[in-house]
Amino acid sequence: MTQKASFWAGLVLTLGLASLGCDSSSTGGTGGTGGSGGMGMANVTAVHLAPEVPTAEDTAVALFVNGAEATDLGTLSYGNTTGRIPLPAATYDIGIGLPGGEAPLLQLDGVELNEGDDLTVVAYRTNDALPVNVFVFSNSTGGLAAGSGRVFVAHGANDSALNPVNISTSNADGTADCVTLIPEFAFATIFPADGVADLEAGSLNVGFDVVLDDADACPQVGPVPVPVTADVVSILVAVDENTVDGELSPELWGIVDADTLVRLINP
Numbered sequence: 001m002t003q004k005a006s007f008w009a010g011l012v013l014t015l016g017l018a019s020l021g022c023d024s025s026s027t028g029g030t031g032g033t034g035g036s037g038g039m040g041m042a043n044v045t046a047v048h049l050a051p052e053v054p055t056a057e058d059t060a061v062a063l064f065v066n067g068a069e070a071t072d073l074g075t076l077s078y079g080n081t082t083g084r085i086p087l088p089a090a091t092y093d094i095g096i097g098l099p100g101g102e103a104p105l106l107q108l109d110g111v112e113l114n115e116g117d118d119l120t121v122v123a124y125r126t127n128d129a130l131p132v133n134v135f136v137f138s139n140s141t142g143g144l145a146a147g148s149g150r151v152f153v154a155h156g157a158n159d160s161a162l163n164p165v166n167i168s169t170s171n172a173d174g175t176a177d178c179v180t181l182i183p184e185f186a187f188a189t190i191f192p193a194d195g196v197a198d199l200e201a202g203s204l205n206v207g208f209d210v211v212l213d214d215a216d217a218c219p220q221v222g223p224v225p226v227p228v229t230a231d232v233v234s235i236l237v238a239v240d241e242n243t244v245d246g247e248l249s250p251e252l253w254g255i256v257d258a259d260t261l262v263r264l265i266n267p
Helices: none
Strands: 002-009 015-017 041-049 060-064 082-089 088-095 106-113 118-125 130-136 147-154 163-168 176-185 195-200 200-209 220-226 233-240 250-256 260-266
Touching: 015 220, 041 233, 041 250, 082 088, 106 118, 118 147, 118 233, 147 220, 163 200, 176 250, 220 233
Parallel strands: 002 163, 041 118, 147 233
Antiparallel strands: 002 200, 015 195, 041 082, 060 088, 088 106, 118 130, 147 195, 163 176, 200 220, 233 250, 250 260
């Protein structure tokens, strides 16, 4: 019997999957210091959910645009968001690094921002030599039915005991029915990967569990009610705040419409 984690999301209302819109960002084009082409404006939101990055004592990171520190934006510490940053539509190199550093430590090259694009970039911790990577989400509500909300879930908890995890449903009263909805949800992945999860506005129940029996998908922590907000994108990110492998301190963060960041499960 092997130790396994079960991370579940209870969908109180109907979950429908549709194809992902085509207005999210794409990589390509040219980097460099100027940005290329484009008319109008786009928005980028940065969220810091990488525990102890750069260090446990000081988690402040700087944002870099086209290789230069964007000092006017200040620094971003763990558990904080910049909110939407307006940028002229163009192609950019967007990175994060140490405040006062000469260059970013991690950079997304050639991010093409078209007029009207609205992206959220979430930094999460890895076990690599450079212990940080990013998730990128589109906040587009294209094709979203009126009165519904769009929800994504990201697995950013970098503990071996949590890789993979299971997502399962709950009953309407919030109690677990222990039926797996998404098995083997791997670290550093996003659900849904090839579509969008649209729900009627209401409530999403989320809980966290570490179990010894692989067949047991029942949560022990939670459920935590998470509002599904009409007409916006909500992002759920699982994090392990304890950076020692095998010592779990799970957190769950909710990012609502890019500007609101809430810690839903606190160790």
